Amino acid sequence: MTVTTSTASSQQDRDERPTEPPSGPIVSIRSVLARHPLAAYALRRFGLYLIELWGALTIAFFFFRMIPGDPIQTFIQTLQQNYVYNQQASAEVIARYRKEFGLEGNVFTQYLHHMKKLIFEHDLGPSLINYPTPAQDVIMQSLPWTIGLLGISAVIAWVLGLAAGALAGWRRGKLGAEISTNLAIILGHVPFYFVALILVYVFAYTLGLLPARSAYDSNIPIGFSPSFLLSLLQHGFLPALSIVIIGIFNWLLSTRMLMIPVLGEDYLTYAEAKGLKPGRILSRYALRNIYLPQVTGFGISLGFIFNGNVLVEQLFNYPGLGSTLVTAITQLDFNTILGVTDMAIVSVLTVNLVLDLLLPLLDPRVKYWR
Amino acid sequence: MSETDDNVLELSGLEVGYATSEGMVTAVDKADLAVRRGEILGIAGESGSGKSTMAVALLRLLKPPGRVLGGSITFRPKDKAPVDLLKVQGQQLRTLRWSNLSYLPQGSMNSLNPVMRIKDQFADVIIEHAPARRSEIDQLVPRLLEQVGLEPRVARMYPHELSGGMKQRILMAICIALEPDVIVADEPTTALDVTIQRVILQSLADLRRDFGVTLIVISHDMGVHAQLVDRVAVMYEGKLVEVGDVRQIFKDPQHEYTRSLIDSIPSIGKEAS
Amino acid sequence: MTETSRAGTEQRIELEHVEQRFHARGTADGFMTAVDDASFSLTSDPPRVVSLVGQSGSGKSTIARNILGLQKPTGGRITFNGRDIFSLSRTERDEYRRNVQPVFQDPYAIFNPIYRVDRVLWKAAKAFGLAKTRAAADELFEESLSAVRLDPGRVLGRYPHQLSGGQRQRVMLARVHMLRPAFIIADEPVSMLDAQVRKLFLDILLDFKQQYQMTTLFITHDLSTVYYLGGDVMVITKGEIVERGPVATVMHEPSHPYTQLLLDSVPRPDPDQRWTDRITV
Amino acid sequence: TGGGGSYTDQKQGAGKPKQTAEVKIGKANIPTPREETLVVAQADFTVFNNWNSMVPNGAPGASGFDMFVKEYMFYLNLATGELIPWLCTDYKYNDDYTALTFNFNPAAKWNDGKPLTSEDFKFTVDLLRKRKDLLGGGGDLTEFVKKVETPDEHTAVIDLTKPNPRFHYGFIAVILSGFDIRPKHVWEGQDPTKFRDNPPVRTGPYTLKKAIQSQKMFVWEKNPDYWNKGKLDPKPKYVVYQSTAKQADSAALAFEQVQFDAGSIDEEHAKQLRSKGYPALVTTKFNDPCPRAFWLNNAPERGIISEPKMHWVISYLIDRPKIGNNVWPVKVPAAQYPWANFKTNDKWSVPALAEKYKLTYSPEDAVRLLDEIAPKGANGKRMYKGKPATIEMITPVAVDGPEYVMGKLVKDELVKHGISATMRSLSGSVHDEKFQRGEYDVAVNWVCDVSWDPEQLYRNMESDRAVPIGKNAVDKNKTRLKDPVLDKLSKQLSNLDPTSPEAKPLLEQALEQYYKRLPVIPIIQTGYPQYFNTTFWKGWPTDDNLYQVPLNWWGHFMFVIGKLEPTGQKAPS
């Protein structure tokens, strides 16, 4: 969880630095690309994407293998717990599952195996928590719920937070703005759980207005029927609300921090001199200049939906990715944990890539050469 | 009809200060100045003498820690009743702006919204102040651009695609979009090189010729004043030390400071000893 | 340190076909040429002022940075007494630095805002071995500050933001005075000063030439300053030096149309000599 | 200290319990009519489409499947000590314990209508015997089974490779569950490592109606065609096992509103409900089959801990009443024997020995013994054989977990008496690794080795099973005990029926030897009380009438369900 304003950072990165032209045979390719700077940029950006992808997947893989405690041992222990006769699992059992879970050979062999399966077969291997279902299927089963809950509440929090933050920055010094800012400073990091629990206590148990558990009413068949959607909404309301409340505060703070420097810009004074209405200045001049870094920030934060929100999911018994992840970790289901991590990496990087490719089109200022 | 009706602006006893950690610093000290309708008035003075502060106060754009400490500014727009610029507020102030009083800022580099097309930055003022002319925007913008010597295609560009000189001219074009009574130009040519400077000065002269606007041109470059203005007001440490016809100022400076100002102009043909 | 230490041994900076290219968007090959085939030399005997004049973006600062060794050109070479300045040994480089010193354009950014202004002088004195102790150095500082007509008592011990632009720029001159380099590379040192201070500054510079045999490469876009300084002038446009010669000649009989345009665009400080013709760019 | 009393004991009003509070029924999120459904709240389920327990995490545990879909050959009711023949009618050994015969109940049939026969049993045993790569495969079945014969449909005879009077233990549901017979007609020809067995075909009174992954829920429906209706005809038409919120707050609130009928809310919240006067709560205590225990290393390389006297030092430093009253979530008794205080185990107790070797808290005795083996050095630290005495204690339980706390209390006492002791909580795998390799001095966890008779424990402590430190003990002699006396007794016992008169004196001698060496120190009996709601269903086991093991994750829960009666309470619409 980071606190400061650094959502804007992706733009800072595209600094202008003097770079000397190279000499050598690649000059001709360069000159071709030079005539299509956007293509050249896209190509280079894509290259970087591949490098980052490889790097992140590799680091993630080795990080897991570096966890203290022998994973194989844990794995075997897990097998033993499933054992009817309380005996040590036989060597045959161990060998079989070592192979099946890609735990054969030294770490490097395992790494190659993992990468090969991942890249060429898009296969993460079987999950342990739901053997022999492939890990990617296990993840995919809970992903839609998490995306539905966290995704929607993230969007709501973002939109409201952006608006509130812009206003708080704009009306800096005014009572309302200062109150909301200070509230955000103070409450921005209250655990979701705390909020969620209070909401449950008040709305579900005391007032009985809303359901406290599950994602929908199990009496209603899953489908696009109005009653099902209504039940989804009812069940999702409290968990989403707890996420939205805190999310708004965090976006408010970062938006406000971005907003304040913009308020000192000459073009805002100029807009004021033009006699424009404050609302117009706020939306067309101030917000327009800061929303892109927030879009980038949002894109990145969406990637972290893969983490799920374990506590809220557990409290509301929501069938999301967070609880799957925790189960996987407690059972040391490597394939599933790595799968979640890998998916998060791929999605964050891809979102970043797409945004970076789109940004030059959205923001005239972005200089897409390096 | 009194003589004052000729004056589009009258500053009397204007006093502006900045609150600093060392107390209030007076930047404009009891300035009295009358601006005649249709003239080009130059404000000269060394850096820090308070030229910009005066302009900003007049435009009501003064930001904290700056504060108007006293005086009044009477403004007589063509089609409206005279007002004290220091007293108007809210909607009344907004309507005065641009349709009567517009501004050519000092930092032209950053005065255009970087994420809006040039055309939209024109449209803004028109939609705000002359909604009736909304439909004309497509014809109006190219015409205005042409006025300052720019091609119509510039309308579709973004500020960062333009040079400093072009931006400055765009700001000028936006200034005259609603044919205001008064334009305050703060250092319109500083930071531009000489060739561009000359073009800008030409365009400024054209503005008065074509629209009859009153121009207040702030510059520390005496050459600019010599080339462009009708009258010069000389500022020194926040005070207006001398106001006079441009010829008088150059040929027969009254105030000591004005004299030293004129003397110190290096110029071609005046070689060092 | 004696003033005549350089006498007899002529120092020479030579630019041979210097070319500086940068990555850029929108050009045919992806590069823009900021400096194109620039060749000229600066010599210390006799001391001269050589002005480099051109509009904004014409490559003036780039040349200055090249000479100061802050940016390695992409083509050509720059030599100091015959040795390429980008392949000097340690002692040679120290010697080069000792002899070639800058005055930069922006009097605000040249000081690190968190230190007192003395530090700039003290650092230089220490780096070039002018003074061992602070006391000895203080004496030097006072002498140099007086030479640029600053009151040491009002400057030493102050922070940069407590000084005016002109004062700061003169502190930089004092630094140069103290170091007595053979060459001063002055990149638009007066463009941000107002007229009176500007004149003072230029006078001091000329004084230095006279008294300490310093050769100055003076970069400006202001022709009147060039005229005031005299000496030689080079006119640069779009990275190319298009005209060079003694100031009087170039100013009175410009041979290149660009020089002509520049001359015409200088506003004459005389309301009776207003422009009558119009120009377009 | 003068506290203001506890949160949960606080009485309403002026010190007396409030009059019976009303039960406010909330809406349970189940797809079946509430009053026809028994709802059990359980832990997080992750598997919903696989019932093959021969692969890892194959069949979801505690989901209802083990309780009343699959049935066992026999059930041992630990609450009463009764052995209940179920799919079988009886078992019999030949005289020299080399053949074991099971007779199957001719009425038994699978829920797809096919009869259950001894062929199914033979099929299952053979499968597991031959496929060592299956979970449950290999092991004793491979070691002891020569072959399985089926003289007729209802009889199976296991020929043993060597005499074994305890081989039937593996076929009786004692703790949690027992031997799972697979229907041959379903499994034959399937790859047992891939087959999902979904929906499961078994013999029990319920069948799978649906497993709802997104609700983390299993819905079981009564099997109308159940073979043993005469003996067991449960009233709930449906049983729902669902994951509840892991948080005690949420779970307690759900219980209060009867969103589930059974499931572990925690004792503090139950206490709160009781003191509030909540009328529908039944609490049933049942002791865990595994008393908490300290495992002590006997390998001489480990230094002071290998001294038998040191074992007693540690035992004297355990304040069992304090642990039983304050550390375990509910009050539990101290343990004197290394087995649970079940009725079935009463026959193994020897009161005289228990009195002679009474496990008490006595720091003075501990200090006395310590002074004998490890006198204090100059710096106040105790020295053993010239070196500072150290004790390294480990537990797989998280910091603040009860076992960790038990260890920590003793560690603090050891430190107080001049021994540098450390207490560490290790993750399951790391702990297991250290434990099995003997790289510990004291391991604080539990002793689960006696499910039938003490010889099971003694056998695991035979000298020939003590591998050197650093080598995996493979769950055998983890304490590295080498005691010739115990070895001899264990060898003799292994060929005897433990209930036979010949065995009795041997068992007594072995227990005495055990106390002398004290390789595993029993601490407390532990229990997980069960909380039931009587709003919709009554007839739950109670402390006064503990007719069955009340735990909803044991196979025996089938009999609990069999006794339930509807109260007639209607669910609010």
Add this chain to the structure above:
Amino acid sequence: MAISTSVTRVLAAPVRTVRSSPKLAGGLIILVVLVILALLSPLINAVIGGGSDPVAVAAYPKWQVPSGAHPLGTDQLGRDVLAMTFGAMSVSLRIGAVAGVVSTVAGVIVAFVAGYKGGWVDAVLSTFTGILLVIPTFPLLIAFSAYAREVTLFQVGLMLSIFSWPFAAKIIRSQVLSLRTRPYVELAKVSKARDMEIIVTELLPNLAPFIGVGFASSALGAIFGLVGLEVIGLGPGGVIDLGHIIYAAITTGALTLGAWPMFVVPIGLLTLLFASLNMINIGLEEVYNPRLRGVTGE
């Protein structure tokens, strides 16, 4: 005499800075108070325990309601909640400090090397930090801490900083880039200053506020990261920080039991801590970002 004037001069700038921003001042005051309370934790223990350890297991009966002897009551293991909370706060603060220092130092070094050297060094380092930034830290941290139960406070801090230094590095690098071509840096170059000297004497002091912000956010990130882990019950064992108490409150259902101090007090303290560090961050940025200062010139 000389010393005292130089001290006042050295202190003058920070004091001026603090004075000029009420947010900064407020944040610092809260932080100092929290730190003092944390430092006093042994004293508080002694007072409450009256000789014995008030946070020992079963030191008192469990679940006692707040009273004179136990102002915040006792917890599920019979420990004094007040004493525990202060102890936990000092742990939280220390972890924040460790993580803050480690990640700031690592971030600063990487940022300076990358930003100042430029070229391929920068490319490699920036790509590497970029990669670390996209790896979802949450599963990694959970996995790491779940399998490394009893770890020291320092190790926890270190572990948390593995993923927070890239943030610091990123913020600082962009600042280095903007400072690198400042004329005063170039002047130092032509005054024969070495790279190291330039970095230390010219760049570093100017980056102090950004480093401060980096430190504060890393520290905060670490404290809250750990709370996040603790609260889902996967925190590293052996470290009782504020999150651990919240976790205990959650697992025991303290809120419905009525044991509100176990929830409210640690969350309140965390909230205060967050608010104070955030106020310092915001205050520093406002003070050092000239755009926010509203003063012309410079």
